[in-house]
Amino acid sequence: MNMNTIDKYQIQVNPFKETEVKEVLDFADIPLLYVEVDSTGKLYLNYLDQFINDNLEQRFVIQISEKRLKYLKKGKMSVGETFCHPETPFIFFTHVNQLDGCIKEIYLLPNEVFQTLNTVSTDYFLSIEEESAYFPEFNVVKADKLLFDVEKFIEEQKRFFEAADLLVAQEMVHIIKGMLQKQICRQ
Incomplete structure (x- = not known):
């Protein structure tokens, strides 16, 4: 056709x-x-x-x-x-x-x-796989732990970052924290 x-x-x-x-x-x-x-x-x-x-x-x-x-x-x-x-x-x-x-x-x-x-x-x-549908709180905990590790890495390595890159990295962590908080509130 x-x-x-x-x-x-x-x-x-x-x-x-x-x-x-x-x-x-x-x-x-x-x-x-x-x-x-x-x-x-x-x-x-x-x-x-x-x-x-x-x-x-x-x-x-x-x-x-x-x-x-x-x-x-x-x-x-x-x-x-x-x-x-x-x-x-x-x-x-x-x-x-x-x-x-x-x-x-x-x-x-x-x-x-x-x-x-x-x-x-x-x-x-x-x-x-629908893991997140069955264990959403587990995924939030994993994400929260990962975010903590990223924050720790940024803090430990901040002397190697350009100032602008450091601000962007910190802002991204802040945004992701906000998204995680919203996800926790929905549960």
Whole structure:
């Protein structure tokens, strides 16, 4: 199927304008597969299909439930199966400018049309450990210990730092401490 055939499915509204990346599931120089979340909490699985030209990515995006996402992350379902049997009857087909991240074209394809374009391999499995989901306090303690060691290193080696670099290092430690404190407060 060529692009002229899907032109009638092009939409002008960008439903991903207010989404944010929740988690990158597969990465090789650039994110290949990631999960986005919108302001209502809906999750979307975003897959890099191909590069159309130097700076234009072709991506497939489907809505996905928490349950299916867990199956996918545990390797109980392939990425290809997820796209072959989406939970909703429509799939987003996007062209994204790699330089600025802006969607240049977006199509809302019926599943039967999308499947003629679907190139996601059914042999593409993930197996992601979810240690942080089960032991968040353990990870905070590990991070806090690491931060303490970094602070100690900076203090011991500060005579070797340029003044500006020392300030940047100390500021980074301060920022990370704040982030850890927020994480502790959420638990």
